[in-house]
Amino acid sequence: xxxxxxxxxGSHLNPESSAPTFAHxxxxxxxxxxxxxxxxxxxxxxxxxxxxxxxxxDEVFVVPLFISEGYFTEEVIPRELRLExxxxxxxxxxxxxxxxxxxxxxxxxxxxxxxAGPAGTHDAMSDVIVRRAESVSxxxxxxxxxxxAVVGHGxxxxxxxxxxxxxxxxxxxxxxxxxxxxxxxxxxxxxxDDVTEYFDSDxxxxxxxxxADGYHTQEDIPEDMGLTEDYREGWETPATVDGQxxxxxxxxxxxxxxxxxxxxxxxxxxxxxxxxxxxxxEGTRVSGPADD
Amino acid sequence: MEDAQLDAFVAAAEDxxxxxxxxxxxxxxxxxxxxxxxEYVFAVDGDRRDNLDESxxxxxxxxxxxxxxxxxxxxxxxxxxxxxxxxxxxxxxTDTTQLPERLDRLESGVHATWGQLxxxxxxxxxxxxxxxxxxxxxxxxxxxxxxxxxLTEYHDPLDARELSKLDEDGRYRPLKTAPTLQRGWHFPxxxxxxxxxxxxxxxxxxxxxxxxxxxxxxxxxxxxDTAERQTGIYxxxxxxxxxxxxxxxxxxxxxxxxxxxxxxxxxxxxxLAAPAGDGEFPCREPCSLVVAAARKWTILEGESERTYEFExxxxxxxxxxxxxxxxxxxxxxxxxxxxxxDGANRYRARxxxxxxxxxxxxxxxxxxxxxxxx
Ligand code: SF4
Numbered sequence: 219x220x221x222x223x224x225x226x227x228g229s230h231l232n233p234e235s236s237a238p239t240f241a242h243x244x245x246x247x248x249x250x251x252x253x254x255x256x257x258x259x260x261x262x263x264x265x266x267x268x269x270x271x272x273x274x275x276d277e278v279f280v281v282p283l284f285i286s287e288g289y290f291t292e293e294v295i296p297r298e299l300r301l302e303x304x305x306x307x308x309x310x311x312x313x314x315x316x317x318x319x320x321x322x323x324x325x326x327x328x329x330x331x332x333x334a335g336p337a338g339t340h341d342a343m344s345d346v347i348v349r350r351a352e353s354v355s356x357x358x359x360x361x362x363x364x365x366x367a368v369v370g371h372g373x374x375x376x377x378x379x380x381x382x383x384x385x386x387x388x389x390x391x392x393x394x395x396x397x398x399x400x401x402x403x404x405x406x407x408x409x410x411d412d413v414t415e416y417f418d419s420d421x422x423x424x425x426x427x428x429x430a431d432g433y434h435t436q437e438d439i440p441e442d443m444g445l446t447e448d449y450r451e452g453w454e455t456p457a458t459v460d461g462q463x464x465x466x467x468x469x470x471x472x473x474x475x476x477x478x479x480x481x482x483x484x485x486x487x488x489x490x491x492x493x494x495x496x497x498x499x500e501g502t503r504v505s506g507p508a509d510d
Numbered sequence: 511m512e513d514a515q516l517d518a519f520v521a522a523a524e525d526x527x528x529x530x531x532x533x534x535x536x537x538x539x540x541x542x543x544x545x546x547x548x549e550y551v552f553a554v555d556g557d558r559r560d561n562l563d564e565s566x567x568x569x570x571x572x573x574x575x576x577x578x579x580x581x582x583x584x585x586x587x588x589x590x591x592x593x594x595x596x597x598x599x600x601x602x603x604t605d606t607t608q609l610p611e612r613l614d615r616l617e618s619g620v621h622a623t624w625g626q627l628x629x630x631x632x633x634x635x636x637x638x639x640x641x642x643x644x645x646x647x648x649x650x651x652x653x654x655x656x657x658x659x660x661l662t663e664y665h666d667p668l669d670a671r672e673l674s675k676l677d678e679d680g681r682y683r684p685l686k687t688a689p690t691l692q693r694g695w696h697f698p699x700x701x702x703x704x705x706x707x708x709x710x711x712x713x714x715x716x717x718x719x720x721x722x723x724x725x726x727x728x729x730x731x732x733x734x735d736t737a738e739r740q741t742g743i744y745x746x747x748x749x750x751x752x753x754x755x756x757x758x759x760x761x762x763x764x765x766x767x768x769x770x771x772x773x774x775x776x777x778x779x780x781x782l783a784a785p786a787g788d789g790e791f792p793c794r795e796p797c798s799l800v801v802a803a804a805r806k807w808t809i810l811e812g813e814s815e816r817t818y819e820f821e822x823x824x825x826x827x828x829x830x831x832x833x834x835x836x837x838x839x840x841x842x843x844x845x846x847x848x849x850x851x852d853g854a855n856r857y858r859a860r861x862x863x864x865x866x867x868x869x870x871x872x873x874x875x876x877x878x879x880x881x882x883x884x
Contacts (some may be wrong), residue, residue, distance in 0.1 A: 219590065230799060233682040240671060253590075261798050263686045264714035271718040272710065274591035289742060298740065326821055338660055 221275035222246060225266055225295055225339040226283040226429060228259030235430045236262055238471045239283055245477035245502070251494035252279075252484075260290070266298035267510045271458040278331050279484040283471065285338030285370065285427050286382040287314050294326045300325035302334060314378035315339040315385045319487035323456055337479045338427060339382050340486075349475045349502075351396075351423040354455065354467040358503075361395035364378070365419035369426040369439065372406030380406075383427055392488035396423075404434065404442075411442040416459040421456065421463045429471035440466060511575040515640055519571055520564065522585065523550060527583055530609045531555045532577040534567075555609075576613055579642035589703045593721035598702055598707075602631045602644070613642070615749025624790055625713055625769045628693040629705065637701065646705035655695035661696040667704040670697075670711035679843075686797050687713055687769045687789075716791040722883045723773075723792050731795035734777045737804075744801055750808040752776065759784035760805065762800050766839075798838070800853075820874045822866070827861060829853035840841050 228237035233349035239257050247255045255305035258269030270278060280299065287309075296304035301322040301468050317335030324331050337343065351359050351366055368390070370383035383401045383415055397419050401409040413424060424443065426435045437449040445453035445466055456463035472477070478498045485491045511519070519527070519750040521536065526535040533553040550567035552559050554574050562570070571578050585688060588595050601622045603687050630647040637643020653661055664673070677683050677690040685719060709717060722728040731739075750758070759782050763772040767826045770793035772786045780850050796804070822830075832853030845854050852858065868875040 229684070230684040230802060244668070261802075262684065268719070271593075271722075272715055274589070274594070293741060297741075304567075356586035401660055405558065 219253040219275035220277040220279065220489055221254040221255050221256065221273035222480070222489070223258055223269050223273065223278055223280045223282055223303045224283050224480060225258050225269060225299075225382050226260075228262035229432070230261050232430075232432050233258070235432060236467070238476065241472075241474070242283070242477040242480055245474060245498060246481060246494065249491075249497050250406065251479075251481065251491040251495035252489070260294065260298075266295055267300075267379060270299060270324050270329060273329075277489075278329050279301050279334065279487050279489045280331060281334045281480045281483040281487075282336045283429055283476075284336040285429060285471075285478065286376060286379040287317050287336060287339060288376040288378045291317070296333065297330065299333070300365045300368045301331060304333075309335060310466045311335065315379040318482070321487075332484075332489070334483040335477065337483060339385065340483055342482045343470075345473045346473050346479060347386055347394070347425050347427070348390060348471055350425045350467045350470045350473045351465075353473065354423060354425075354465050355421075356509045360423070362397065363419060363421060364396050365398040365400070365417035365422040366396040367388060367402050367410070367417070367422060367424045368412055369402045369410050369424060370428075371405070372403035374405050386427070387408070396460075405440065409442075410439060411444075413443050413464065414462045416461065419462070421465065423465040423467060425467045425470050428469040431469045431472060435469045475499070477502065511572055511579040511582070512640065515578060516571060518570060518585070519578055519584065522569065522581075527581060529581040530604070530612075532574070532581050532609075533558070534571075543676065555852065560862065563754075576610055576642065579615065579640050580609060583637075583639045583642045583644060585639075587637065587643055587702055589706050591718075593718045596646070596721050596724065597706065597717045601629055601646075616644070619647075621649055621654075624709060625687060625716070626689060627709065627712055628654050629709075631799070633727060634699075644702060646700045646702070647698050648700060648705060648708055650691060650693040653693050653696065656696075656698060657881060658698065661694055664695055664697050664701070667697070667700060667708035669712060670708040674712050687716070687791075688767065689765070689769055689794075698845045713791065715771075719794055720791040728773065728792055728794055730773050732777050733772045733796060735781075736774070736796045736801065740801065744805055746808045747801060747804045749812075750804055751811055754807055754811055755804075755823070757783055758796075758804055760798060763787065765789065768793070790880065816879060818876050822874060824868070826862060829858065833859060 224239055226236065226239040243255050246252065253275055254273045256267050256269065256272050256322050258264045260266060264272050282295055284290050292306045301324055304322060306416050308320035309317035318333040319332055321330060321332050347368060352360050363477065368383050368387045371379045373380045380403060386402035390396065398417055400408065400416045402408050402413060402416065404410055408416055413422065425438055428435050440446055440449050440453050443464060444459045445457040445464060451460060453466065456465045478495060481491055481495050481498060485495065523534040523536045531554060532874060533551070535551040537549045550562040550564060552567055552570045559570065588598055602612060602616060602620045616633045619630045622629045624875055628649050628651040632645050634643045634645035635641040649661060657854055673695055674686055674691060675683060676692065678692045684869055685692055691712070697784065706717065711871060719728060735752065740747055755776055759772060762768065765787040769789045770787065770791060771789040773792045774795050775781045822869060836845065836854030840855060845852050849855050850858055866874050
């Protein structure tokens with residue numbers, strides 16, 4: 219038997235924080251690739267501490283639904299899962315974006331635990347960002363005439379967080395699909411507040427690299443960019459700012475294709491996922507306008 | 511017993527069967543004599559027959575089809591995991607009621623309570639695991655007397671995630687075992703896998719921890735262990751004073767706040783005086799909510815005490831105490847609009863504020879002095 223455990227932050231205050239985790243778990247469950255699919259959280263239940271005992275399988279793939287390498291993925295999760303002999307160098311990620319997986323036993327259960335790198339740094343995440351741009355614009359071919367901003371925290375909070383943002387921005391830029399691609403940050407230059415200064419395109423899709431919608435993606439960023447005076451009043455999509463059209467996507471983690479990244483992480487760690495990746499890629503596709 | 515079940519039973523005898531008073535075995539090898547005959551053992555409730563050939567063994571099994579059918583359910587019908595099977599067995603009272611009486615009782619439904627959940631186990635002749643399959647009905651313990659007509663019906667166990675998210679008043683429940691589960695729903699016909707899944711959604715990890723406790727190997731992390739493990743913004747909780755840990759447990763862990771039975775103590779050799787609770791399932795370490803609250807209290811306890819002087823009438827002092835009690839007991843919403851006899855009444859509170867607060871919100875005009883140096 220093999221189980222997938224998706225570990226995420228969760229919240230004591232925001233009831234919607236766990237919603238994307240559950241949604242992606244349901245998508246993966248529907249593929250039947252795993253005998254069991256479970257969710258565990260830092261701020262909700264089951265807690266990381268009790269995650270492994272909630273599954274009967276003896277092969278467990280743990281995939282963090284986190285954006286970057288750092289405190290949670292390198293310190294908190296391995297400690298709380300009680301991975302025996304965890305050493306961050308086992309992940310062989312020198313650059314903050316290359317952690318793949320490593321296998322351990324855990325202190326409190328008799329299981330083999332394959333601990334994967336965070337979803338946010340997987341190469342497939344670039345595709346999710348692009349898919350997010352497609353879904354917010356309603357155009358499966360969006361790119362020409364458009365700029366794309368990938369937004370995250372800056373280095374103040376976590377140096378690897380900025381690294382992950384830049385990594386995906388670079389990868390997407392190299393594909394040449396969008397006229398311009400920039401990495402923007404909340405607390406350092408180049409700042410998301412000045413989004414229109416960094417783009418010449420008339421249309422700019424803004425995708426925040428966050429797992430769930432919450433304070434940052436639903437209050438801070440929309441107000442800082444000038445989409446609205448008051449987040450409670452909402453904003454248009456697209457909204458006109460300084461004569462440019464801003465297509466604000468909200469947290470990338472809510473995009474259904476995110477389930478694909480979790481599966482790819484598990485597959486990279488040795489899980490037998492059959493054709494689940496293809497199923498998810500197909501099933502989450504954005505359809506074009508009906509009269510197309 | 512259907513033929514397929516009988517075949518499965520004969521095959522299972524190879525490894526031995528021992529289930530609810532039914533015992534079956536097949537002697538392997540024998541003593542070099544004719545192996546075809548005299549190799550099966552069959553027993554029901556201690557009435558043992560040895561040296562049976564296969565056809566006698568089969569007909570005995572057919573004669574005791576309720577035992578065989580019951581075995582088939584436990585063999586084929588239940589989810590993997592010793593803890594889950596133990597839970598399903600506990601629900602129908604395997605400790606106290608034996609076969610065949612238990613099957614009779616299941617005809618009319620056997621009841622069990624798990625936190626605020628009420629489970630009714632009955633037989634489901636059309637179930638996937640033969641005529642002794644079990645079916646489980648699940649609802650809120652306070653909705654048991656409802657006939658189901660006024661309850662919303664659910665069939666997907668994962669719907670329990672949504673049902674457990676908000677309380678009756680639509681407020682978020684970050685602690686799943688808080689006694690604030692909303693009412694008004696029921697799952698009338700869950701199979702064993704689905705029942706376990708629903709319970710896991712309502713009360714995550716309670717089944718494995720309850721099972722571990724029963725097996726004598728619940729891994730408890732006391733306050734000290736938990737506090738010392740913390741890093742980052744929670745590292746400070748290690749400094750929470752000993753007596754404050756007592757107040758934390760009183761504030762958060764008693765039955766009126768959490769249905770888990772607190773098994774963690776201050777330290778290996780130092781128990782807390784706060785009541786642990788009577789819940790069916792244990793709490794093995796301070797939860798994330800308690801750790802987060804303890805962080806706040808650690809910071810607050812870092813302040814030193816000082817003396818303030820307030821002029822209040824005796825009734826006003828009483829009223830302040832009543833207000834704190836009302837908030838602490840979650841009673842505020844129950845205070846009637848015009849019940850001015852209650853110190854936590856809104857008009858009473860507004861009157862006190864109008865009389866005793868200055869324009870900056872200071873009680874009796876006494877300023878809050880901040881910082882030790884002042
Ligand atoms: S620490 Fe207290 S509040 Fe938290 S789950 Fe345990 S008993 Fe309940």
